[in-house]
Amino acid sequence: MGRYFEGIEPITFAGSDSNDPMAFRHYDPSQKLGDKTMSDHLRFAVCYWHNFVWEGNDPFGGQTFERPWFPADTMALAKQKADDAFDMFRILGVPYFCFHDHDVRPEGDTLKESHKRLNEMADYFAEKMANGGPKLLWGTANMFSNRRYMSGASTNPDPDVFAYCASTVRACMDVTHRLEGENYVLWGGREGYETLLNTNLGRELQQMGRFLNMVVEYKHKIGYKGAILIEPKPQEPTKHQYDFDVATVYGFLKRFGLENEVQVNVEQGHAILAGHSFEHELATAHALGIFGSIDMNRNDYQSGWDTDQFPNSPSEAALAYYEVLMAGGFTTGGTNFDAKLRRQSLDGSDLIAAHVGGMDICARGLKSAHAMIADRALEGPRDLRYAGWETPAAQAMLAEGATLDGIADDAEARGVNPQPVSGQQEKLENVVNRYV
Known part of the structure; x- marks a missing residue:
């Protein structure tokens, strides 16, 4: 069987005069800005979930994408999906990728079986990474999709869900550590509440704080050197998220004594949902000393929900990377494209072109930001x-x-x-x- 991206050549830098939609006009990985190359400044990563898991559904319609690995409910299909994913990473020339456990392996009938499958896929990834594949920017656990998480993960009123989450996170941290992932992210998609009528808010915050402390303790126990990140999100799907924005997360970390242990992965789309600009959230993270990494995806400004679109505004990218550079740039973090195609963009080449455009916009923004700082145009x-x-x-x-x-x-x-x-x-x- 042919590969999904068969026939698409690796993307190269062609310069700003190029009209080729499958070539970089601004992103030249080897170009130096100051003492770093563009590649080292931007540290691009491709996410596994939107590219290889999402089927093109929305609240009013079902699947529009037909990928050869769907429904990826067997290990054979999971490995086919991985083959095509690493083909895409190679074509784009990205240095990193990111994944949730649920993205890369089908769920087993038992918790132990799910972990076994995750470890099998980690072995499969390790072989590809050793043969020139990208490194792992971060790993994380999906603790929001399954119906068991409908009332939260670590904040759930059922202690068995809390225990299930502990096992899930341990397995994912172990795999991230084994694959030398540079960060581990906690994305609290349902850590919040819909109504106070059935919620003990104080109890849930205590559970969440204790869980995060145990995650940090486990990090040190296994000798993991990467950063622990929280990704703030104000709403959707949960009406009242406990990790609303960067400032809220900092207050939470401070309360539980974790402000020196945990940083933030800031997403542009989540900043918009919180009523902020992306650069505001990045500047706040820098000021509070918890800046870690970014998800570079925008929202549709006419929609009130998280549309996860690729960046396309040079001015927004410039202001974002201005704050990244002012914070000292990335250390363990990077630029992850937590973005997805529009559900009418059906072709494999659309996936490649979307990332090419996003990477170019980021490179263009980085160059503008670097020049402004060098000239002290704002400072x-x-x-x-x-x-x-x-x-x-x-x-x-x-x-x-x-x-x-x-x-x-x-x-x-x-x-x-x-x-x-x-x-x-x-x-x-x-x-x-x-x-x-």
């Missing part, structure tokens, strides 16, 4: 705006021992009468547009 005006705080008198107001009385008395003695100064937002927007 210069920003430093000037806060220059008053650099004086000894201003610094003294924030120092240990300063009091409200002392500051107030000094202000009255000096007859302080501050006058507003322009924030120059429109001028700075024009600056960004010049670089984009």
Whole structure:
């Protein structure tokens, strides 16, 4: 049987004058920006779930995609799916991929059988990775799709579900560790509630906090050196998510003593659902010291749900990578395309072209962001705006021992009468547009 992507050649860099939709115009992996290549800056990853699991269904219609490995309910089909997935990784030349346990193996009749199948697929992956395949950016467990999780995973009112989750996460962490995954992600798709009428919110938060502490303890027990990440999500499917946004996650981590153990994987689409911009969430993660990795997928701005589309805005990408670079860039994290095709895009070549476009937009945004930082195009005006705080008198107001009385008395003695100064937002927007 022929491979799904048979006949599609590896994607190469053709330059900005190219009209070839199956070539990179901006992403040149070897091009250096500062002391890193584009490949090292961006650390692209392809996700397994939307590309090889999703069937093209939506709330009003069923499957539109016909893939040769569907329904992937046998190990033979799971391995065929893996063959085609690694073909796609090779064609795109990406350095990483990501997966949930449920993506790569059919569920067994028992928990032990599911784990056995996961380990068998991990062995299959390891062979491909050793033969030039990409590395694993992160692994995670799907604890939201099966009906057993309808009331949550670690927050479930049934302690047996909590125990099932513990076994599932242990197995997934073991596989991620064995495959040298650089991060392990906890995506709480149903960690929240629909109504307070049947919910003990305080109890559920305690369960979630204890579970996360045990995950961190297990990480250290097995000697796993990768980062533990939480992916904030405000809603959908659960009405009230406990991990609403970056700031909420930080408060949760702080409460349970995990702020130095766990970072965030920030998704653009989730930022939008939370009423924020992507760059806001990234800047917040940086400011709070928990920036880890990103999922680069946008939402449709006319829809109120998570449409998981590939990025296509150079200005949005530039502002996002500006914050990534200001945070010091990625260490264990990277740029994962948690994005899917539109359900009318049926061909294998559509999957390749979507990633080519997304990678190019990210590269274009990275180049703009790098140039803005090199020129201090935003940091210069920003430093000037806060220059008053650099004086000894201003610094003294924030120092240990300063009091409200002392500051107030000094202000009255000096007859302080501050006058507003322009924030120059429109001028700075024009600056960004010049670089984009």
